[in-house]
Amino acid sequence: MKFSSPFPKYSTLHLFIEFVVGKIYFQGIDDVDVDTVMRRDAKGRFWMNDALDFHHLSHQSFREWLADRNVSDEEVDEDTLRAYINALYDSGPLEKLLLQMVEEIFFLMFMNREFLRKYHEMVSSCVKTAELDLLSKSDCDHFASDGVLKRSHIPMWAQRAVFYRDRGACAICMTDLTGIVCIGNRKHFDHMVALQNGGVNCVTNLQLLCETCNLSKGADSSVTSTKYESWY
Numbered sequence: 571m572k573f574s575s576p577f578p579k580y581s582t583l584h585l586f587i588e589f590v591v592g593k594i595y596f597q598g599i600d601d602v603d604v605d606t607v608m609r610r611d612a613k614g615r616f617w618m619n620d621a622l623d624f625h626h627l628s629h630q631s632f633r634e635w636l637a638d639r640n641v642s643d644e645e646v647d648e649d650t651l652r653a654y655i656n657a658l659y660d661s662g663p664l665e666k667l668l669l670q671m672v673e674e675i676f677f678l679m680f681m682n683r684e685f686l687r688k689y690h691e692m693v694s695s696c697v698k699t700a701e702l703d704l705l706s707k708s709d710c711d712h713f714a715s716d717g718v719l720k721r722s723h724i725p726m727w728a729q730r731a732v733f734y735r736d737r738g739a740c741a742i743c744m745t746d747l748t749g750i751v752c753i754g755n756r757k758h759f760d761h762m763v764a765l766q767n768g769g770v771n772c773v774t775n776l777q778l779l780c781e782t783c784n785l786s787k788g789a790d791s792s793v794t795s796t797k798y799e800s801w802y
């Protein structure tokens with residue numbers, strides 16, 4: 571089970587975004603029409619080259635690649651295009667593009683707690699179905715019982731990421747938890763979707779809460795808020 575390891579830096583959300591982007595991307599490649607590409611390329615560029623250039627990833631353009639092989643425009647067919655795309659993938663730039671897009675999307679999505687809460691509700695529906703008898707030994711070690719993962723120590727990097735994302739304030743009541751002025755407010759790192767409810771040990775499933783909000787949150791409820799501090 572992909573979601574069982576505690577606190578991977580390449581988080582469950584990275585995996586999910588990679589899956590979605592990869593699906594859209596490669597489906598897009600399957601749908602590429604050679605005539606359209608050649609018409610566009612005759613004017614200048616193939617969209618894939620534009621995407622790689624936009625992300626500053628050096629690569630050989632489709633037209634340069636054709637010229638190297640002495641392939642004329644008339645000879646270009648779907649196999650030629652596919653061979654070029656495979657060459658881009660094998661030489662690295664397409665894989666780098668995919669990973670860069672994953673990081674950019676992650677950056678945006680990690681800031682939106684309500685999205686993360688809904689995403690982890692979805693993940694929990696998968697975790698809840700896990701049966702220890704059917705899991706590998708290594709996966710099994712991460713579970714406390716069927717459908718429930720063991721509590722795991724939250725690494726410092728994950729605590730820092732969540733603390734700074736939530737800007738040192740309780741995600742629900744906005745109480746200041748920086749400890750700079752009010753040293754009595756204790757900070758809690760809360761699993762938005764609780765472990766006992768199919769939640770996972772992932773930085774994207776955490777939020778910063780004050781003690782009062784954390785203790786008053788029902789064990790079975792996944793709660794966050796859409797309150798965000800104004801940038802200005």
Ligand SMILES: [Zn+2]
Pocket residue numbers: 740741742743744745779780781782783784
């Ligand atoms: Zn609070």
